[in-house]
Amino acid sequence: MSTQKVILSVNALSKNYELGSAFSRGKEVVHAVENINLEIVEGETLGIVGESGCGKSTLGRMIVRLEEPTAGEIIFEGEDLAKLSNKNLRSMRKRLQMIFQDPYASLNPRRQIGKIVEEPLRVHGVDKAEREKIAKDLLRRVGLDLEAYEKYPHEFSGGQRQRVVIARALALSPRLVVADEPVSALDVSIQAQVLNLFKDLQKEFNLTYIFIAHDLGVVRHVSDRIAVMYLGKLVELAPADDLYESPAHPYTKALLSANPRMNSDDKTERIILKGDIPNPINRPSGCVFHPRCPKMQDLCKSESPALIQIGDRQVACHFPEN
Numbered sequence: 001m002s003t004q005k006v007i008l009s010v011n012a013l014s015k016n017y018e019l020g021s022a023f024s025r026g027k028e029v030v031h032a033v034e035n036i037n038l039e040i041v042e043g044e045t046l047g048i049v050g051e052s053g054c055g056k057s058t059l060g061r062m063i064v065r066l067e068e069p070t071a072g073e074i075i076f077e078g079e080d081l082a083k084l085s086n087k088n089l090r091s092m093r094k095r096l097q098m099i100f101q102d103p104y105a106s107l108n109p110r111r112q113i114g115k116i117v118e119e120p121l122r123v124h125g126v127d128k129a130e131r132e133k134i135a136k137d138l139l140r141r142v143g144l145d146l147e148a149y150e151k152y153p154h155e156f157s158g159g160q161r162q163r164v165v166i167a168r169a170l171a172l173s174p175r176l177v178v179a180d181e182p183v184s185a186l187d188v189s190i191q192a193q194v195l196n197l198f199k200d201l202q203k204e205f206n207l208t209y210i211f212i213a214h215d216l217g218v219v220r221h222v223s224d225r226i227a228v229m230y231l232g233k234l235v236e237l238a239p240a241d242d243l244y245e246s247p248a249h250p251y252t253k254a255l256l257s258a259n260p261r262m263n264s265d266d267k268t269e270r271i272i273l274k275g276d277i278p279n280p281i282n283r284p285s286g287c288v289f290h291p292r293c294p295k296m297q298d299l300c301k302s303e304s305p306a307l308i309q310i311g312d313r314q315v316a317c318h319f320p321e322n
Protein backbone atom coordinates (compact mmCIF):
# COMPACT_ATOMS: atom_id res chain seq x y z
CA MET A 1 0.00 0.00 0.00
CA SER A 2 2.90 2.37 0.71
CA THR A 3 3.79 2.72 -2.97
CA GLN A 4 0.29 3.83 -3.89
CA LYS A 5 -0.71 7.42 -4.22
CA VAL A 6 -2.44 9.09 -1.29
CA ILE A 7 -5.49 10.86 -2.67
CA LEU A 8 -6.86 12.23 0.59
CA SER A 9 -5.37 12.94 3.97
CA VAL A 10 -7.36 14.18 6.87
CA ASN A 11 -5.22 15.76 9.57
CA ALA A 12 -6.42 16.49 13.11
CA LEU A 13 -9.92 17.12 11.82
CA SER A 14 -12.53 18.18 14.36
CA LYS A 15 -16.08 19.47 14.34
CA ASN A 16 -17.87 21.00 17.28
CA TYR A 17 -21.46 22.15 17.23
CA GLU A 18 -22.34 24.86 19.70
CA LEU A 19 -25.84 24.56 20.99
CA GLY A 20 -27.09 27.86 22.35
CA SER A 21 -29.98 27.68 24.73
CA ALA A 22 -31.89 30.48 26.40
CA PHE A 23 -32.03 28.43 29.59
CA SER A 24 -28.47 27.26 29.95
CA ARG A 25 -25.62 29.41 31.11
CA GLY A 26 -22.94 29.51 28.45
CA LYS A 27 -22.94 27.26 25.44
CA GLU A 28 -23.07 23.52 25.26
CA VAL A 29 -20.67 21.96 22.80
CA VAL A 30 -21.23 18.75 20.86
CA HIS A 31 -17.89 17.18 19.95
CA ALA A 32 -19.20 15.49 16.81
CA VAL A 33 -15.78 14.66 15.34
CA GLU A 34 -12.58 14.88 17.32
CA ASN A 35 -9.04 14.94 16.07
CA ILE A 36 -9.34 12.43 13.25
CA ASN A 37 -6.32 11.47 11.14
CA LEU A 38 -6.75 9.34 8.02
CA GLU A 39 -5.02 8.64 4.74
CA ILE A 40 -6.76 7.14 1.75
CA VAL A 41 -4.94 5.80 -1.27
CA GLU A 42 -6.19 5.99 -4.81
CA GLY A 43 -8.58 3.18 -5.75
CA GLU A 44 -9.24 1.86 -2.26
CA THR A 45 -12.45 1.73 -0.26
CA LEU A 46 -12.29 2.90 3.31
CA GLY A 47 -15.29 1.76 5.33
CA ILE A 48 -16.39 3.87 8.30
CA VAL A 49 -18.56 2.22 10.93
CA GLY A 50 -19.98 2.99 14.34
CA GLU A 51 -23.29 3.40 16.08
CA SER A 52 -25.69 6.17 15.20
CA GLY A 53 -24.48 9.59 16.39
CA CYS A 54 -20.76 8.73 16.49
CA GLY A 55 -19.91 11.35 13.86
CA LYS A 56 -19.71 9.36 10.61
CA SER A 57 -21.89 11.71 8.57
CA THR A 58 -20.24 14.80 9.99
CA LEU A 59 -16.84 13.42 8.99
CA GLY A 60 -18.10 12.58 5.48
CA ARG A 61 -19.76 15.94 5.05
CA MET A 62 -16.59 17.76 6.09
CA ILE A 63 -14.55 15.79 3.57
CA VAL A 64 -16.76 17.00 0.72
CA ARG A 65 -16.96 20.41 2.41
CA LEU A 66 -20.70 20.41 2.96
CA GLU A 67 -19.70 21.13 6.52
CA GLU A 68 -17.07 23.58 7.73
CA PRO A 69 -14.44 21.96 9.98
CA THR A 70 -13.82 23.50 13.39
CA ALA A 71 -10.14 22.56 13.10
CA GLY A 72 -7.84 20.48 10.98
CA GLU A 73 -6.87 19.93 7.37
CA ILE A 74 -8.41 18.01 4.48
CA ILE A 75 -5.73 17.54 1.85
CA PHE A 76 -7.29 16.29 -1.37
CA GLU A 77 -5.00 15.76 -4.35
CA GLY A 78 -2.45 18.02 -2.70
CA GLU A 79 -4.73 20.95 -1.80
CA ASP A 80 -6.17 21.85 1.57
CA LEU A 81 -9.93 21.94 1.05
CA ALA A 82 -10.38 23.74 4.35
CA LYS A 83 -8.52 26.72 2.92
CA LEU A 84 -9.82 26.86 -0.67
CA SER A 85 -11.72 29.92 -1.86
CA ASN A 86 -15.29 29.32 -2.97
CA LYS A 87 -14.36 29.51 -6.63
CA ASN A 88 -11.63 26.90 -6.34
CA LEU A 89 -13.83 24.83 -4.09
CA ARG A 90 -16.43 24.65 -6.84
CA SER A 91 -14.06 23.16 -9.36
CA MET A 92 -12.65 20.83 -6.70
CA ARG A 93 -16.17 19.65 -5.93
CA LYS A 94 -16.38 18.02 -9.35
CA ARG A 95 -13.76 15.60 -8.14
CA LEU A 96 -15.51 14.87 -4.86
CA GLN A 97 -19.05 13.58 -4.67
CA MET A 98 -21.34 12.47 -1.89
CA ILE A 99 -24.16 9.93 -2.03
CA PHE A 100 -26.76 9.92 0.73
CA GLN A 101 -28.89 7.29 2.36
CA ASP A 102 -32.30 8.23 1.05
CA PRO A 103 -32.39 8.20 -2.75
CA TYR A 104 -35.91 9.61 -2.84
CA ALA A 105 -35.11 12.69 -0.79
CA SER A 106 -32.15 13.49 -3.01
CA LEU A 107 -34.10 13.37 -6.30
CA ASN A 108 -36.41 16.17 -7.41
CA PRO A 109 -39.77 14.41 -7.97
CA ARG A 110 -40.76 16.81 -10.75
CA ARG A 111 -37.72 16.27 -12.94
CA GLN A 112 -37.11 13.54 -15.44
CA ILE A 113 -34.29 11.14 -14.65
CA GLY A 114 -32.29 12.29 -17.68
CA LYS A 115 -32.44 15.90 -16.54
CA ILE A 116 -31.48 14.90 -12.99
CA VAL A 117 -28.36 13.10 -14.16
CA GLU A 118 -27.49 15.97 -16.51
CA GLU A 119 -27.91 18.69 -13.89
CA PRO A 120 -24.31 18.75 -12.62
CA LEU A 121 -23.07 18.79 -16.23
CA ARG A 122 -25.35 21.72 -17.04
CA VAL A 123 -24.06 23.64 -14.03
CA HIS A 124 -20.54 23.10 -15.29
CA GLY A 125 -21.37 24.33 -18.78
CA VAL A 126 -21.44 21.08 -20.76
CA ASP A 127 -23.59 21.53 -23.93
CA LYS A 128 -26.91 19.81 -24.40
CA ALA A 129 -25.94 17.13 -26.87
CA GLU A 130 -22.91 16.11 -24.85
CA ARG A 131 -24.91 16.08 -21.61
CA GLU A 132 -27.48 13.76 -23.12
CA LYS A 133 -24.82 11.42 -24.40
CA ILE A 134 -23.06 11.25 -21.04
CA ALA A 135 -26.32 10.80 -19.10
CA LYS A 136 -27.55 7.98 -21.30
CA ASP A 137 -24.23 6.24 -21.06
CA LEU A 138 -24.23 6.55 -17.27
CA LEU A 139 -27.79 5.23 -16.96
CA ARG A 140 -26.74 2.19 -18.92
CA ARG A 141 -23.66 1.68 -16.78
CA VAL A 142 -25.64 1.76 -13.55
CA GLY A 143 -27.96 -0.89 -14.98
CA LEU A 144 -31.01 1.12 -16.03
CA ASP A 145 -32.87 0.94 -19.35
CA LEU A 146 -32.69 3.79 -21.79
CA GLU A 147 -36.40 4.44 -21.15
CA ALA A 148 -35.41 5.63 -17.69
CA TYR A 149 -34.14 8.83 -19.29
CA GLU A 150 -37.64 10.25 -19.70
CA LYS A 151 -39.22 8.84 -16.57
CA TYR A 152 -39.76 10.41 -13.15
CA PRO A 153 -38.36 9.27 -9.78
CA HIS A 154 -41.70 7.92 -8.51
CA GLU A 155 -41.75 5.40 -11.35
CA PHE A 156 -38.77 3.60 -9.84
CA SER A 157 -38.08 1.35 -6.87
CA GLY A 158 -35.72 2.40 -4.09
CA GLY A 159 -32.85 0.41 -5.55
CA GLN A 160 -33.36 1.90 -9.01
CA ARG A 161 -33.53 5.39 -7.56
CA GLN A 162 -30.24 4.84 -5.79
CA ARG A 163 -28.83 3.81 -9.20
CA VAL A 164 -29.97 7.17 -10.56
CA VAL A 165 -28.28 8.94 -7.66
CA ILE A 166 -25.08 7.03 -8.38
CA ALA A 167 -25.26 7.94 -12.08
CA ARG A 168 -25.64 11.61 -11.18
CA ALA A 169 -22.72 11.44 -8.75
CA LEU A 170 -20.53 10.03 -11.52
CA ALA A 171 -21.54 12.61 -14.15
CA LEU A 172 -18.59 14.89 -13.44
CA SER A 173 -16.05 12.04 -13.29
CA PRO A 174 -15.20 12.35 -9.61
CA ARG A 175 -12.07 10.79 -8.12
CA LEU A 176 -13.46 10.29 -4.62
CA VAL A 177 -17.02 9.34 -3.68
CA VAL A 178 -18.24 9.55 -0.09
CA ALA A 179 -21.23 7.22 0.21
CA ASP A 180 -23.13 7.80 3.47
CA GLU A 181 -25.16 4.68 4.29
CA PRO A 182 -26.09 4.32 0.60
CA VAL A 183 -27.92 1.01 1.03
CA SER A 184 -29.38 1.43 4.53
CA ALA A 185 -32.78 2.50 3.19
CA LEU A 186 -33.02 -0.42 0.76
CA ASP A 187 -34.50 -3.88 1.21
CA VAL A 188 -31.89 -6.39 2.26
CA SER A 189 -32.48 -8.32 -0.98
CA ILE A 190 -31.60 -5.23 -3.01
CA GLN A 191 -28.61 -4.16 -0.90
CA ALA A 192 -26.27 -6.77 -2.35
CA GLN A 193 -27.08 -5.73 -5.92
CA VAL A 194 -26.36 -2.09 -5.22
CA LEU A 195 -23.16 -2.98 -3.33
CA ASN A 196 -22.04 -5.00 -6.34
CA LEU A 197 -22.76 -2.04 -8.56
CA PHE A 198 -20.54 0.13 -6.36
CA LYS A 199 -17.76 -2.43 -6.74
CA ASP A 200 -18.12 -2.74 -10.52
CA LEU A 201 -18.14 1.01 -11.01
CA GLN A 202 -15.07 1.39 -8.82
CA LYS A 203 -13.08 -0.80 -11.17
CA GLU A 204 -14.51 0.74 -14.29
CA PHE A 205 -13.93 4.36 -13.26
CA ASN A 206 -10.97 3.87 -10.92
CA LEU A 207 -12.87 5.45 -8.05
CA THR A 208 -11.83 5.86 -4.45
CA TYR A 209 -14.61 5.35 -1.93
CA ILE A 210 -15.35 6.32 1.61
CA PHE A 211 -18.17 4.01 2.51
CA ILE A 212 -20.13 4.82 5.64
CA ALA A 213 -22.39 2.29 7.34
CA HIS A 214 -23.68 1.47 10.79
CA ASP A 215 -23.78 -2.19 9.82
CA LEU A 216 -20.50 -4.07 9.82
CA GLY A 217 -21.98 -6.70 7.51
CA VAL A 218 -22.48 -4.12 4.78
CA VAL A 219 -19.00 -2.62 4.80
CA ARG A 220 -17.13 -5.86 4.99
CA HIS A 221 -17.70 -6.81 1.38
CA VAL A 222 -16.79 -3.48 -0.12
CA SER A 223 -13.98 -2.22 2.12
CA ASP A 224 -10.23 -2.67 1.88
CA ARG A 225 -9.77 -1.05 5.27
CA ILE A 226 -12.24 -0.18 7.97
CA ALA A 227 -12.28 2.67 10.46
CA VAL A 228 -14.37 2.28 13.61
CA MET A 229 -15.65 5.43 15.30
CA TYR A 230 -16.98 5.93 18.80
CA LEU A 231 -18.24 9.28 20.12
CA GLY A 232 -16.47 11.30 17.46
CA LYS A 233 -13.17 9.46 17.77
CA LEU A 234 -11.39 6.95 15.64
CA VAL A 235 -10.90 3.91 17.89
CA GLU A 236 -9.60 1.35 15.41
CA LEU A 237 -8.47 1.30 11.80
CA ALA A 238 -7.38 -1.95 10.15
CA PRO A 239 -7.41 -3.93 6.91
CA ALA A 240 -10.95 -5.31 6.61
CA ASP A 241 -10.08 -8.98 7.09
CA ASP A 242 -7.89 -8.29 10.11
CA LEU A 243 -10.60 -6.24 11.72
CA TYR A 244 -13.19 -9.01 11.36
CA GLU A 245 -10.88 -11.85 12.26
CA SER A 246 -9.16 -10.27 15.23
CA PRO A 247 -10.67 -7.01 16.42
CA ALA A 248 -8.22 -5.21 18.71
CA HIS A 249 -10.49 -2.65 20.32
CA PRO A 250 -13.08 -3.96 22.79
CA TYR A 251 -15.67 -1.76 21.07
CA THR A 252 -14.97 -3.30 17.66
CA LYS A 253 -15.21 -6.72 19.24
CA ALA A 254 -18.55 -5.89 20.80
CA LEU A 255 -19.91 -4.47 17.54
CA LEU A 256 -18.93 -7.64 15.70
CA SER A 257 -20.34 -9.96 18.30
CA ALA A 258 -23.64 -8.08 18.32
CA ASN A 259 -24.11 -8.42 14.57
CA PRO A 260 -26.08 -11.59 13.80
CA ARG A 261 -24.97 -11.54 10.17
CA MET A 262 -21.31 -11.51 11.14
CA ASN A 263 -21.66 -13.99 13.89
CA SER A 264 -22.75 -17.24 12.36
CA ASP A 265 -20.67 -19.51 14.53
CA ASP A 266 -22.17 -20.11 17.96
CA LYS A 267 -18.82 -20.28 19.70
CA THR A 268 -18.31 -16.54 19.38
CA GLU A 269 -19.10 -15.08 22.73
CA ARG A 270 -21.79 -12.45 22.44
CA ILE A 271 -20.77 -9.26 24.20
CA ILE A 272 -23.60 -7.08 25.36
CA LEU A 273 -22.48 -3.53 25.94
CA LYS A 274 -23.62 -1.95 29.17
CA GLY A 275 -25.61 1.25 28.97
CA ASP A 276 -26.35 3.62 26.13
CA ILE A 277 -24.04 5.65 23.98
CA PRO A 278 -23.05 8.57 26.23
CA ASN A 279 -24.09 12.09 25.43
CA PRO A 280 -21.51 13.76 23.16
CA ILE A 281 -21.94 16.96 25.16
CA ASN A 282 -20.85 15.51 28.50
CA ARG A 283 -18.42 12.85 27.47
CA PRO A 284 -16.86 10.42 29.91
CA SER A 285 -13.39 11.19 31.26
CA GLY A 286 -10.34 9.23 30.12
CA CYS A 287 -11.23 6.72 27.43
CA VAL A 288 -14.68 7.75 26.20
CA PHE A 289 -15.63 4.08 25.91
CA HIS A 290 -14.72 3.15 29.49
CA PRO A 291 -18.23 3.20 31.06
CA ARG A 292 -19.36 0.49 28.60
CA CYS A 293 -16.12 -1.41 28.25
CA PRO A 294 -15.98 -5.01 29.51
CA LYS A 295 -12.19 -4.68 29.97
CA MET A 296 -12.17 -1.36 31.79
CA GLN A 297 -9.44 -0.74 34.38
CA ASP A 298 -8.60 2.28 36.55
CA LEU A 299 -6.27 3.84 34.00
CA CYS A 300 -9.11 3.98 31.47
CA LYS A 301 -11.12 6.32 33.69
CA SER A 302 -8.40 8.93 33.86
CA GLU A 303 -6.34 8.73 30.69
CA SER A 304 -7.48 8.98 27.11
CA PRO A 305 -5.60 6.35 25.06
CA ALA A 306 -3.65 7.60 22.04
CA LEU A 307 -4.19 5.99 18.67
CA ILE A 308 -1.16 3.77 18.24
CA GLN A 309 0.11 1.78 15.29
CA ILE A 310 0.42 -1.99 15.75
CA GLY A 311 1.51 -3.57 12.46
CA ASP A 312 -1.03 -2.58 9.80
CA ARG A 313 -3.49 -1.54 12.40
CA GLN A 314 -4.19 1.52 14.50
CA VAL A 315 -5.97 1.22 17.80
CA ALA A 316 -6.83 3.58 20.64
CA CYS A 317 -7.01 1.38 23.72
CA HIS A 318 -4.85 0.96 26.83
CA PHE A 319 -5.47 -2.79 26.77
CA PRO A 320 -6.03 -3.92 23.18
CA GLU A 321 -6.87 -7.54 22.37
CA ASN A 322 -4.18 -9.75 20.76
Ligand SMILES: Nc1ncnc2c1ncn2[C@@H]1O[C@H](COP(=O)(O)OP(=O)(O)O)[C@@H](O)[C@H]1O
Pocket residue numbers: 017030031032050051052053054055056057058059280
Ligand atom coordinates in the same frame (compact mmCIF):
# COMPACT_ATOMS: atom_id res chain seq x y z
N1 LIG B 1 -26.13 20.42 12.71
C1 LIG B 1 -25.93 19.88 13.91
N2 LIG B 1 -26.10 20.60 15.04
C2 LIG B 1 -25.87 20.06 16.25
N3 LIG B 1 -25.47 18.80 16.46
C3 LIG B 1 -25.29 18.04 15.38
C4 LIG B 1 -25.50 18.52 14.06
N4 LIG B 1 -25.23 17.52 13.18
C5 LIG B 1 -24.86 16.46 13.92
N5 LIG B 1 -24.91 16.77 15.24
C6 LIG B 1 -24.55 15.88 16.35
O1 LIG B 1 -23.23 15.41 16.10
C7 LIG B 1 -23.10 14.05 16.48
C8 LIG B 1 -22.66 13.22 15.29
O2 LIG B 1 -23.71 13.18 14.33
P1 LIG B 1 -23.58 12.42 12.94
O3 LIG B 1 -22.32 12.84 12.29
O4 LIG B 1 -24.84 12.66 12.19
O5 LIG B 1 -23.48 10.91 13.40
P2 LIG B 1 -23.71 9.54 12.57
O6 LIG B 1 -23.71 9.88 11.11
O7 LIG B 1 -22.57 8.65 12.97
O8 LIG B 1 -25.01 9.00 13.03
C9 LIG B 1 -24.45 13.64 17.06
O9 LIG B 1 -24.41 13.80 18.45
C10 LIG B 1 -25.40 14.64 16.43
O10 LIG B 1 -26.54 14.84 17.25
Ligand SMILES: [Mg+2]
Pocket residue numbers: 056057058180
Ligand atom coordinates in the same frame (compact mmCIF):
# COMPACT_ATOMS: atom_id res chain seq x y z
MG1 LIG C 1 -25.17 9.48 9.65
